[in-house]
Amino acid sequence: MVDRALWGMRAYGVLAWMWIRVSMTYRASFVMLTLGQFLITGLDFLAISVMFATVDALGGFSLAEVAFLYGGAGLCLGLADLILGNIERLGQKIRLGTFDAMMIRPVPLFAQMASDAFALRRLGRITQATVVLVWSLVVLDVDWTLGRALTVPYLVVFGTAIFVSFFTLGAAFQFWTTDGSEAANAFTYGGNTLAQYPLTIYPTEVVKALTFIVPIAFVNWYPSLYILGRPDPLGLPAATRFASPVAALALGALAAWAWRSGVRRYRSTGS
């Protein structure tokens, strides 16, 4: 089991490196795509800043605080997208029969799907989110205790893990219906869009749903409440702010189970 996981990661590295070399053979197109993604996501945040020209706060949060939420969510999604974004092409691979070709290779299927068409151009989104996040850290008026400082990398790690689980769940869903990638996008990219803003702007029901049903709130909202020293609008116990690892673990276990069931189903139906 451990051997298999280690081998999967090594093979992932080999395959991802291969795709990087492929993209480097079209260097101009790589630069354009990366820059394009940087600019498109950049415009997104520009819209938020423009909004702050007329209002002082959004859902009770300042521009710097919104930037922190925005950068955190964007960075987590960007990293997850870089790590396994193309796993959403599973349905297409099944339809074309190329998934069968993966099954005759000595590499775990998850590692092969995750690394498929690994795209370094996704660094565009990551860079943009990092720029916004770092800017917010500089201008935020926060008492940086050790606990708060450590919560920033912690937020990135578990937030990414949550998005990775959503990507995997969405892909696993495609073992049942090969057109499932749009539904999956609603959770990943859609979830990111929601989490970019302070959840105080949404009705309580939405916040509850994002906590208990689709736990996107654990990506950045709850850890950020701790870092920014804000009260929880739902009034949940303080431990919720540190529950991101629990959410990530539960979601990860669910995703792993769904993926395995999907592979098992594929191998017994062939479609």
Place this chain on the structure above:
Amino acid sequence: MVSMSSTTGPSGPALIQVEDLTRTFTVRRRIGRVRRTFEEVRAVDGISFDIDRGEMVGYIGPNGAGKSTTIKMLTGILVPSSGRLSVAGVDPSRSRMELTRRIGVVFGQRTTLWWDLPLRDSFDVLRRIYRTDPARHRANLVEFTELLELGDLLDTPVRQLSLGQRMRGDIAAALLHDPEILYLDEPTIGLDVVSKGRLRSFLRRINQERDVTLLLTTHDLQDIEQLCSRVMVIDHGALVYDGSLAGLHDQGTSVRTLIVDLVDEAGPIEVAGATVRKVEGPRQWLSFPADASAAPIVAAVAAAYDVADLSLQEPAIEDVIHTLYTQSR
């Protein structure tokens, strides 16, 4: 079903053992607007066979007969519904990953190589993921490059290769990790005559020199005639023939055809031992059993009619197989 091959090999258990293998699929059919019925289809229906190390076996049958389903079970892609299956000593459905290092698979219609990568880089990635010994990989690469004439193509991205070139690349890729068994699904489909010939001689060679066991599905009966000492015919999920190619001809159904061009048009020729199958102007087609001699028939025709030309057609394996399919129905 007709069996002519022995079930146990000369040296211990067979490399591939298949016993009563069955794979059913549930097909959902819509009746009316909402209602649906579920129907069970037996894609592979209780087939059994053994293949010994070093054999070259042709696996043929009409589309949808169960060829691909069998190959998918042998490679571990699909799990059987029932029956026993052993490939190189392991159960493919349980040990799929372990088995991948010991088998090579070529899907004729789609490449398993990376579209944008030059062949050389694809091969290098394969070496890493199969963890092939570098020296062994180099030696194989040198040999395959020469035999498959890949020298000029190694630095070309796969997407720029012609179908024949790509197929050669795919076959080299499937063999670089020294597999014991090579499965080929329609390896010569779409290739020109020269490429087909080159490919067949390469396959013969790796079979003889490396003792690689070959199982190939094909629609091209020349593949079978030139490569395989053994043929398995599958239809409707069941093996309808398993034996030598010669044996397939001896099924009592095969006929030879004598084509007679008369000087003048005439009614159907009447001679003993042959029947007229077709008349087209002065040309007539006469069939007679494949094991009968053509000489007395030719003599009788020549004695009774003014003959401009004669030619003899050997039994076509297509016809033999067609007869088998019809019989099994």
